[in-house]
Amino acid sequence: MAAIDTPFPVTRPRYTGILEWVTTVDHKRIGALYLWTTFFFFVTGGLLALALRAQLATPDGQILNAEAYNAAFTMHGTTMIFLFVVPVWTGFANYIIPLQIGARDMAFPKLNALSYWLLLSGGIILYSALLVGPPASGWTSYVPLSTLPYSPSHGQDLWLLSLTVLGFSSIFGALNMIVTIFALRAPGMTFSRITLFTWSVLVTSFLLVLAIPFLTVAGVLLLFDRLAGLSFFATSEGSDPLLWQFLFWFFGHPEVYIMVLPGFGVVSEILPVFSRKPIFGYKMIAYSSVAIGFLSFSVFVHHMFVAGVDETLQVFFMISTMLIAVPTGVKIFSWLGTIWHGSLRFKTPMLFALGFIATFTIGGISGVFLGAVPEDVQLSDTYYVVAHIHYVLFGGAVMTVFAAMYYWIPKMSGRMLNERLGQINFLTIFVAMNLTFFPQHELGIEGMPRRIFHYPQSPEWGTLNLISTIGAFLIAVGVAIFLWNFFTSVILGKGKPAGDDPWEADTLEWATTSPPPVYNFPRIPVVHSARPLKEDQPHT
Amino acid sequence: MPWPVDPQGPLARSIADLYWLMFGAAVIVLAIVVGALVVAGIRFRERPGHQARQYHGNNVLELIWTVVPTLMVISFSVLSFQRLALVNDVDSGAAMTVQAEGKQWVWNFQYPSDPKFKLSDGTYLKAAEELHIPAGQKVKIELSSVDVIHAFYLPSLGGQKDAVPGRATAMWIQADRPGTYNGQCAEFCGTGHADMLITVVAQNPADYAAWQAAAVKQANLFNDPAVAQGKQLFTSLACAGCHTVQGLTGGKVGPELTHIMSQKTPIGGVAGLDVNEANLIKWVSNAPSNKPGTLMPVFSNKAGGPLDDATILAIVKFLETLK
Numbered sequence: 001m002a003a004i005d006t007p008f009p010v011t012r013p014r015y016t017g018i019l020e021w022v023t024t025v026d027h028k029r030i031g032a033l034y035l036w037t038t039f040f041f042f043v044t045g046g047l048l049a050l051a052l053r054a055q056l057a058t059p060d061g062q063i064l065n066a067e068a069y070n071a072a073f074t075m076h077g078t079t080m081i082f083l084f085v086v087p088v089w090t091g092f093a094n095y096i097i098p099l100q101i102g103a104r105d106m107a108f109p110k111l112n113a114l115s116y117w118l119l120l121s122g123g124i125i126l127y128s129a130l131l132v133g134p135p136a137s138g139w140t141s142y143v144p145l146s147t148l149p150y151s152p153s154h155g156q157d158l159w160l161l162s163l164t165v166l167g168f169s170s171i172f173g174a175l176n177m178i179v180t181i182f183a184l185r186a187p188g189m190t191f192s193r194i195t196l197f198t199w200s201v202l203v204t205s206f207l208l209v210l211a212i213p214f215l216t217v218a219g220v221l222l223l224f225d226r227l228a229g230l231s232f233f234a235t236s237e238g239s240d241p242l243l244w245q246f247l248f249w250f251f252g253h254p255e256v257y258i259m260v261l262p263g264f265g266v267v268s269e270i271l272p273v274f275s276r277k278p279i280f281g282y283k284m285i286a287y288s289s290v291a292i293g294f295l296s297f298s299v300f301v302h303h304m305f306v307a308g309v310d311e312t313l314q315v316f317f318m319i320s321t322m323l324i325a326v327p328t329g330v331k332i333f334s335w336l337g338t339i340w341h342g343s344l345r346f347k348t349p350m351l352f353a354l355g356f357i358a359t360f361t362i363g364g365i366s367g368v369f370l371g372a373v374p375e376d377v378q379l380s381d382t383y384y385v386v387a388h389i390h391y392v393l394f395g396g397a398v399m400t401v402f403a404a405m406y407y408w409i410p411k412m413s414g415r416m417l418n419e420r421l422g423q424i425n426f427l428t429i430f431v432a433m434n435l436t437f438f439p440q441h442e443l444g445i446e447g448m449p450r451r452i453f454h455y456p457q458s459p460e461w462g463t464l465n466l467i468s469t470i471g472a473f474l475i476a477v478g479v480a481i482f483l484w485n486f487f488t489s490v491i492l493g494k495g496k497p498a499g500d501d502p503w504e505a506d507t508l509e510w511a512t513t514s515p516p517p518v519y520n521f522p523r524i525p526v527v528h529s530a531r532p533l534k535e536d537q538p539h540t
Numbered sequence: 541m542p543w544p545v546d547p548q549g550p551l552a553r554s555i556a557d558l559y560w561l562m563f564g565a566a567v568i569v570l571a572i573v574v575g576a577l578v579v580a581g582i583r584f585r586e587r588p589g590h591q592a593r594q595y596h597g598n599n600v601l602e603l604i605w606t607v608v609p610t611l612m613v614i615s616f617s618v619l620s621f622q623r624l625a626l627v628n629d630v631d632s633g634a635a636m637t638v639q640a641e642g643k644q645w646v647w648n649f650q651y652p653s654d655p656k657f658k659l660s661d662g663t664y665l666k667a668a669e670e671l672h673i674p675a676g677q678k679v680k681i682e683l684s685s686v687d688v689i690h691a692f693y694l695p696s697l698g699g700q701k702d703a704v705p706g707r708a709t710a711m712w713i714q715a716d717r718p719g720t721y722n723g724q725c726a727e728f729c730g731t732g733h734a735d736m737l738i739t740v741v742a743q744n745p746a747d748y749a750a751w752q753a754a755a756v757k758q759a760n761l762f763n764d765p766a767v768a769q770g771k772q773l774f775t776s777l778a779c780a781g782c783h784t785v786q787g788l789t790g791g792k793v794g795p796e797l798t799h800i801m802s803q804k805t806p807i808g809g810v811a812g813l814d815v816n817e818a819n820l821i822k823w824v825s826n827a828p829s830n831k832p833g834t835l836m837p838v839f840s841n842k843a844g845g846p847l848d849d850a851t852i853l854a855i856v857k858f859l860e861t862l863k
Binding site: 066067070136137138142144145150235238239240241242275276277278279280281282283284306307308311314315318319322323325326329330332333334336337339340341342343344345346354357358361362365368369372373374375377378380381382445446447449450451452453454455457458 | 552554555558559562566569570573574576577580581584585586590591592593594595596597598601602605606609610613614616617619620621623624626627628644687688689691693695696698699700701702704705706707709722723724725726727728729730731732733734737
């Protein structure tokens with residue numbers, strides 16, 4: 001790896017202490033703010049989930065009443081999707097992408113700061129709804145349930161306002177990311193050499209820019225209905241309730257890939273490093289990300305198979321939905337090809353990445369069942385769907401978030417997380433998530449609908465629900481182990497010093513110090529291959 | 541316990557058959573993936589003398605794992621498509637059509653305009669929550685909603701369909717054998733969603749005819765002028781706010797009165813207050829004097845309530861029809 005000398009401004013922060021963080025435009029600081037904030041919301045949303053599971057542990061639980069339960073699952077879903085999984089990837093991308101492409105910052109540092117502060121504002125707006133009566137029409141907020149006559153609380157208005165603000169946060173962040181990846185790559189860092197994490201973030205960013213406006217438009221129209229007495233969604237005035245669903249799911253399905261594609265990228269980073277092998281099928285993985293990106297816009301009606309769409313739409317969207325399993329399968333098999341014939345080191349990031357392959361495969365397979373119209377007629381809106389989305393979002397996204405945490409926190413903090421605690425952390429989370437979500441498939445098959453706060457008429461669902469609840473509390477133990485590990489290793493500084501490249505990885509973020517200096521690279525590196533740190537070593 | 545849900549009709553069975561077919565394929569795929577993870581974890585773990593082999597891909601393998609899954613999903617699509625007609629053909633061969641109207645948080649059923657369901661006032665039989673169908677016959681359900689979106693869901697008889705305000709949707713169900721089949725609203729519809737239950741009773745022809753005659757007779761009782769007045773009073777006065785009479789009212793504060801005359805326990809659980817006309821009049825007139833502390837207020841104007849004796853008698857006459 002060579003380097004070119006470019007003078008860069010060595011600045012001194014204008015402020016110190018907390019003001020330094022408030023005014024920062026450094027992509028690493030902003031990335032860290034994103035990660036702190038989103039992890040806080042992850043814990044919050046998780047506590048809500050514990051309340052939900054505690055209520056469902058017995059057929060006629062008395063912990064939450066119907067109103068509280070409905071509010072809790074609405075806030076749980078909204079928090080996890082909009083305040084955790086989507087922005088946590090923005091946080092990682094913010095920190096890591098400029099390092100991986102050999103840039104000194106994002107293309108628009110101030111816009112970057114604005115994205116973060118909009119995220120925090122959106123979160124505060126959402127939770128301020130607790131003061132006026134929380135929203136309770138689910139994270140999908142279907143009309144007419146979410147219109148004024150059926151949801152009179154201002155909490156629903158704040159929910160809509162929050163999603164609008166969060167939408168702008170995501171759009172600005174994504175535009176910034178697209179420009180950064182196109183314009184700020186180091187010399188020689190061509191599109192066939194950028195990391196697969198960068199590829200997946202690039203596709204994700206395009207999805208965000210194209211999909212979020214549909215949610216924003218739907219949300220603002222509904223806000224007009226509720227606050228200004230207009231009637232875009234008033235069924236009494238002849239509006240079709242499916243209008244909301246079309247707008248929402250045109251956003252909502254690409255949103256699923258927005259949440260998992262960056263995780264795919266993380267796994268594509270980790271597996272080669274801990275197998276001491278190059279990634280298997282770089283191009284196929286990159287192309288399949290792009291294919292998933294395109295296909296993700298053409299599957300959304302599968303959320304509405306039982307809503308009365310006609311058969312032509314059912315057939316088209318059934319086939320497109322099933323087809324998306326193909327590029328997803330290509331990725332899974334390419335990851336298996338990566339570890340095959342490797343020399344595998346089972347460090348914590350690797351454990352989470354391997355565990356992810358198993359759990360995400362289950363989530364992908366159950367998606368094919370739901371894509372088949374006759375099966376969807378049976379399983380839609382049951383716990384089968386709850387199991388499916390959690391295998392995708394927990395088994396797919398959260399597992400890879402943990403992988404990314406263990407992989408990159410040494411780079412961000414300069415300290416290694418404790419390996420033994422990490423292994424216990426992985427084992428707990430892996431067992432617990434399967435314990436929580438696997439029985440829910442069977443509950444769905446037995447006919448338990450989602451979003452019910454009790455089921456006294458069907459006590460036979462009690463056993464599996466109790467198992468699921470026990471699993472949920474075990475997940476909480478797993479998260480607590482992570483927090484303890486982070487606290488002792490990083491905050492108390494007991495972790496081993498990381499050094500520049502603790503994992504013997506070969507991408508550019510490992511070429512600089514841990515944590516990296518302001519402006520990342522004293523000299524902009526010149527790149528000659530996809531594995532810039534291994535260029536001096538012979539490889540085939 | 542049926543495992544998994546016991547399909548009890550042709551549509552549910554067709555759905556279950558396809559499920560198990562796909563399930564077989566799914567198990568194979570999962571076994572390959574998890575098997576590869578386990579084998580790789582053992583064979584290729586880092587150890588002295590073991591070196592990773594350096595390569596970037598394999599065109600043949602990549603082609604195989606693109607083409608084989610494509611063929612698999614195409615065959616699933618074809619199998620699903622074949623069953624789509626069965627799912628969506630709600631009309632052909634249907635023995636009867638029932639309208640199901642979703643309303644926060646109850647399902648109201650309108651039986652077909654068939655002479656056998658005709659009531660003395662010229663309308664046709666209605667009911668709430670419980671639907672009677674002939675066993676072994678296809679029944680079309682026409683769905684509508686008066687407020688938000690609901691979903692009519694009967695897991696053992698044929699899946700679900702949304703009831704969307706302003707849209708006409710339909711599904712069909714069929715039960716092979718007589719029996720009671722449970723379901724509930726599947727689309728989240730607000731506070732009472734969890735309790736928006738559905739009971740379908742399938743009966744063989746003789747039992748169905750007997751039920752039909754009894755149900756029509758019962759409904760006609762309400763149309764008797766003496767009773768009709770009481771029914772009108774019951775539904776329009778405070779009674780409706782607290783008491784459920786299936787098909788009429790949905791109050792949840794007081795006890796359900798759908799079958800009050802068949803009740804074995806005394807009124808309000810007060811010893812000696814057996815269910816009969818005289819005691820019903822005593823109770824409705826002044827419940828607190830019979831049971832201090834009851835939530836039911838005083839109604840007789842002799843004791844300071846709003847209703848005169850004639851009105852109370854009319855209401856009791858109506859209650860006496862609830863067997």
